[in-house]
Amino acid sequence: MRALAPRLQGERIVGAEYRPSRIFRGEFPPELAGAQVLQVRRYGKFVVADLDRGFLGIHLGMTGKLLFDVAPHKHTRAIWEFAGFRLNLEDIRQFGRVLWGERLPESIAALGPDPLEVSREEFIERAKQRRTPIKAWLLNQKVLRGMGNIYTDELLFRARIHPGTRTDELSRTALARTWEAMRGLLEEAIAKGGSSISDYVNTAGEKGTFQLAHRVYARGGEPCLVCGSPIEKIVLLQRGTHFCPRCQRR
DNA sequence: AGTATGACCTGATGGC
DNA sequence: TGCCATCAGGTCATAC
Numbered sequence A: 001m002r003a004l005a006p007r008l009q010g011e012r013i014v015g016a017e018y019r020p021s022r023i024f025r026g027e028f029p030p031e032l033a034g035a036q037v038l039q040v041r042r043y044g045k046f047v048v049a050d051l052d053r054g055f056l057g058i059h060l061g062m063t064g065k066l067l068f069d070v071a072p073h074k075h076t077r078a079i080w081e082f083a084g085f086r087l088n089l090e091d092i093r094q095f096g097r098v099l100w101g102e103r104l105p106e107s108i109a110a111l112g113p114d115p116l117e118v119s120r121e122e123f124i125e126r127a128k129q130r131r132t133p134i135k136a137w138l139l140n141q142k143v144l145r146g147m148g149n150i151y152t153d154e155l156l157f158r159a160r161i162h163p164g165t166r167t168d169e170l171s172r173t174a175l176a177r178t179w180e181a182m183r184g185l186l187e188e189a190i191a192k193g194g195s196s197i198s199d200y201v202n203t204a205g206e207k208g209t210f211q212l213a214h215r216v217y218a219r220g221g222e223p224c225l226v227c228g229s230p231i232e233k234i235v236l237l238q239r240g241t242h243f244c245p246r247c248q249r250r
Numbered sequence B: 001a002g003t004a005t006g007a008c009c010t011g012a013t014g015g016c
Numbered sequence C: 001t002g003c004c005a006t007c008a009g010g011t012c013a014t015a016c
Helices: A004-008 A120-128 A134-139 A147-157 A173-191
Strands: A014-018 A037-043 A046-051 A055-059 A064-068 A076-083 A085-091 A097-101 A232-236 A237-245
Touching: A004 A037, A014 A134, A055 A064, A120 A173, A134 A147, A134 A237, A147 A173
Parallel strands: none
Antiparallel strands: A014 A076, A037 A046, A046 A055, A055 A097, A064 A085, A076 A085, A232 A237
């Protein structure tokens, strides 16, 4: 976002090329030639461009990338031409999505609050009303927009909470700790450009460095940095889940 | 309400 | 430059 928004803001789309892919869900977006980009913002896991004639929402899924001025290849799914440069949407696995509309598409608008904007009280109250594992709750985009598998595991380690703990069984103190851990983690991760596991890069083609600060994610079998116990890797909610069985209690 | 399972895709990696 | 299984930053639909 840091490189994306300033580059696009105020620019006009000259033309677009869309290639057949499931990320479009059966229908290509309009040409958009002449449309001006008013603003580009992150909205959960979506990048949303506010245009002078509607909205374009892009979800990068697992392997999506937005890259400036690279040669198109077989994983290029969309190309937006601007005056003097172009923006490619690449997505190997096609788990991404491109949405558009004259209004912000409902599936984007319906997402929960930003994790950095939700108040501690609201966070606690809403958690208390649910009885699902804290990890499932945090990953639910209607609860909070933007939390994914890496950051969920990392923040639960920092909060010293077992990922399978039911939200309604967590004390207010524990939930407050989770909220604090979430904020601290995200601020640090954003400052470091995110986590690059294999292929994630920003628009400048650069990797983030937050993966170097991971304390549990992808560290199964390695010693906990706090207590030395081996980090466990289990499957919870069909997602690889990493935690310290000694530090993280139910 | 919540959980479990499989599907959707492609590529990397490791064992044989 | 083989073959097969497993795994991956995420949803999504369906069945219990």
